[in-house]
Amino acid sequence: MHKSRKTEAKAVKKKLRSSVTLPFMIMLLPGLLVLLINNYIPMLGAVMAFQQYRFRTNFINSLLTSKWVGFSNFKFLLRNPTLWINLRNTLGYNLVFIILGMIVPVAFAIAMNEIWSSKLAKIYQTLLFLPYFLSWVVVSYLVFAVLQTNGALNSMILKPLGIQSVDWYRNIGFWPFLLVFLQMWKYLGYNSVVYLASLTGISSDYYEAAMIDGVGKWQQIWYITLPMLKSTIIILSLLAVGRIFNSDFGLFYNVPMGRSTLYPVTEVLDTFIYRGMRGTTDFGMPLASSMFQSIIGFIAIMSVNWIVRKLDPESALF
Amino acid sequence: MSEIGVQKREKKRSYVANRISYPVNIVWNILFALASLSCILPLILVIMVSLTDEKSLVQYGYSFFPHVFGLSGYEYIMKKGGAVLSSYSVSILVALVGTVLSTMVIALYAYPLSRPNFKYKGLFTGLVFVTMLFSGGLVPWYIMYTQVLGIGNTIAVLIIPYLMNAWYVLILRTFFKSAVPEELLESARIDGANEFHIFAGIALPLSTAGLATVGLFSMILYWNDWYLPLMFIRSENLYNVQYLLKSILENVQFLARMSTQVAGIGGAVKDLPSETIRMSIAVIAVGPIILAYPFFQRYFIKGLTIGAVKG
Numbered sequence: 001m002h003k004s005r006k007t008e009a010k011a012v013k014k015k016l017r018s019s020v021t022l023p024f025m026i027m028l029l030p031g032l033l034v035l036l037i038n039n040y041i042p043m044l045g046a047v048m049a050f051q052q053y054r055f056r057t058n059f060i061n062s063l064l065t066s067k068w069v070g071f072s073n074f075k076f077l078l079r080n081p082t083l084w085i086n087l088r089n090t091l092g093y094n095l096v097f098i099i100l101g102m103i104v105p106v107a108f109a110i111a112m113n114e115i116w117s118s119k120l121a122k123i124y125q126t127l128l129f130l131p132y133f134l135s136w137v138v139v140s141y142l143v144f145a146v147l148q149t150n151g152a153l154n155s156m157i158l159k160p161l162g163i164q165s166v167d168w169y170r171n172i173g174f175w176p177f178l179l180v181f182l183q184m185w186k187y188l189g190y191n192s193v194v195y196l197a198s199l200t201g202i203s204s205d206y207y208e209a210a211m212i213d214g215v216g217k218w219q220q221i222w223y224i225t226l227p228m229l230k231s232t233i234i235i236l237s238l239l240a241v242g243r244i245f246n247s248d249f250g251l252f253y254n255v256p257m258g259r260s261t262l263y264p265v266t267e268v269l270d271t272f273i274y275r276g277m278r279g280t281t282d283f284g285m286p287l288a289s290s291m292f293q294s295i296i297g298f299i300a301i302m303s304v305n306w307i308v309r310k311l312d313p314e315s316a317l318f
Numbered sequence: 319m320s321e322i323g324v325q326k327r328e329k330k331r332s333y334v335a336n337r338i339s340y341p342v343n344i345v346w347n348i349l350f351a352l353a354s355l356s357c358i359l360p361l362i363l364v365i366m367v368s369l370t371d372e373k374s375l376v377q378y379g380y381s382f383f384p385h386v387f388g389l390s391g392y393e394y395i396m397k398k399g400g401a402v403l404s405s406y407s408v409s410i411l412v413a414l415v416g417t418v419l420s421t422m423v424i425a426l427y428a429y430p431l432s433r434p435n436f437k438y439k440g441l442f443t444g445l446v447f448v449t450m451l452f453s454g455g456l457v458p459w460y461i462m463y464t465q466v467l468g469i470g471n472t473i474a475v476l477i478i479p480y481l482m483n484a485w486y487v488l489i490l491r492t493f494f495k496s497a498v499p500e501e502l503l504e505s506a507r508i509d510g511a512n513e514f515h516i517f518a519g520i521a522l523p524l525s526t527a528g529l530a531t532v533g534l535f536s537m538i539l540y541w542n543d544w545y546l547p548l549m550f551i552r553s554e555n556l557y558n559v560q561y562l563l564k565s566i567l568e569n570v571q572f573l574a575r576m577s578t579q580v581a582g583i584g585g586a587v588k589d590l591p592s593e594t595i596r597m598s599i600a601v602i603a604v605g606p607i608i609l610a611y612p613f614f615q616r617y618f619i620k621g622l623t624i625g626a627v628k629g
Contacts, residue, residue: 019435019436019437020433020435020513021436021437023513023514024433027426027517028430028442030422030426031423031424031446031482032442034478034481035446038449038478038482039453041458041462042458042459045457045458045459046454048457048461058465108350111349112350114337114338114346115338115343115346116337116343117347124350124351127357127358128350128353129615129619130358130611133538133542135542137542137560137563137564138542141597143360145360148380150375150380151379151380152363152380152381155379155380159379190622193619193622197622207336208336217337249545254564273456273457274456277460283457286456287457287458290455294454297452298452
């Protein structure tokens with residue numbers, strides 16, 4: 001009697017824990033549909049890079065009737081001299097962003113945790129987070145208000161100093177610094193909160209024990225804080241390396257306001273592809289560059305992940 | 319009681335002893351203050367310029383302290399700015415519908431991934447994670463919406479591409495995991511509730527904070543979006559406010575054309591208070607975010623804290 005009740009309870013429990021499939025699959029459906037449209041089918045679309053794709057009446061018809069041209073789109077792309085400049089810009093900016101991104105937000109997060117007044121820290125955090133909520137279009141207005149010929153920098157600072165006003169939108173040497181600054185500026189609040197979240201998870205016992213043993217503040221940061229942040233830093237940097245051939249399109253497209261004089265330092269692969277696609281029905285070269293970007297990006301993430309897995313298996317993404 | 323008091327005091331003393339030195343504190347406060355000012359001052363500048371008289375703006379340049387106050391930009395928008403108002407309604411519609419739909423789609427996708435009794439959670443987590451790393455590129459994506467689905471230049475194309483978001487799915491999955499304990503659901507199952515009842519009646523009400531975070535993120539995403547109109551929208555009556563803003567910054571002609579369309583007269587570009595109009599529209603576009611910011615920013619910070627905990 002007693003035994004059978006026990007087995008009955010066990011059976012109920014087993015039934016409760018047993019896996020459910022159909023209802024969950026139904027819940028997943030809308031999301032799967034969006035992923036299919038937005039991500040997975042376009043991945044197959046890469047084959048069109050080997051076609052001389054022309055739109056005729058509908059997509060299926062166009063796909064079937066467009067001529068297959070092998071690698072000629074790619075040959076055409078690789079002969080384009082601006083490709084190499086854009087590639088250099090893309091890689092150069094992203095390398096700087098990744099390196100600064102490993103240092104600046106981490107330093108600000110640690111400092112935010114350490115400054116004496118926690119009230120001030122809250123205020124700083126609130127203000128630093130603000131740019132994250134502004135679109136790149138609005139940021140381009142802010143930059144325009146500061147930098148244009150009768151903008152704030154020229155009329156409020158340079159003019160009173162007796163310096164001739166500068167046309168910053170033609171000053172090509174200044175833009176790399178501005179773009180790097182803006183990228184840091186926009187995401188500093190967001191990124192430092194991500195690190196701050198991992199910081200607050202560190203037990204204060206470590207620091208107290210370290211202090212009792214006479215370990216100084218800098219050494220505590222070096223030997224306790226940074227090792228605890230290591231995995232977050234690696235994950236975020238890995239994701240960034242995986243997107244090393246992609247750029248923040250809004251920064252490079254909106255902020256320079258389409259000034260072609262600035263193209264040598266502001267044009268990146270994404271803007272290059274967009275401008276190639278705009279106002280043409282010949283998608284050959286844009287398709288080739290699009291696929292080129294995806295493939296080298298794929299290689300980048302796979303190889304970096306492989307290296308990380310060799311060095312430290314726990315930090316790898318997959 | 320007194321023991322706890324002593325402990326607390328000791329802890330406080332050790333805390334005071336174990337902090338950064340005075341000069342380091344000062345240096346970091348200066349750095350933080352400068353960085354914070356760089357975040358807020360440009361916004362104040364744009365607001366002040368929008369309140370400046372156009373002529374004094376041209377004469378004296380941009381300034382935090384207008385020589386002559388004026389509201390010509392806002393007056394123009396009120397009188398002739400039909401395009402501004404219509405773009406504003408597009409933005410509001412897209413933000414509302416998009417936020418509701420995307421929060422639903424994301425919650426429905428994230429929930430099964432958080433349940434231990436779902437056999438394929440690994441597979442479907444992988445499917446959404448892959449989209450963070452790989453993409454088919456801009457052009458196939460563009461062709462998908464314009465030529466396969468044929469919804470270029472419609473309101474729908476301003477909403478659909480942002481319905482799913484891998485990052486928010488992962489945040490919400492972590493949230494469901496911690497906020498909705500499996501034991502609770504087991505007792506509901508004994509009472510005969512099916513998975514849909516459990517999701518709507520138990521899981522969602524327990525996760526309002528997580529849903530609010532994702533909803534806010536997605537509302538900001540839709541409100542701030544200029545990328546989808548840039549890609550897909552040709553008709554000026556479907557411009558949202560961000561894209562209108564972008565169009566008039568690069569092209570003052572656009573502003574003149576906009577005013578002739580509305581007023582039916584040949585508007586000359588030089589007669590327009592173009593600088594203050596631009597800045598006024600910028601203020602109007604960013605206004606809702608700035609006004610709501612003090613209220614929602616702590617939700618973002620909380621949501622990020624949850625999502626950052628690797629789950």
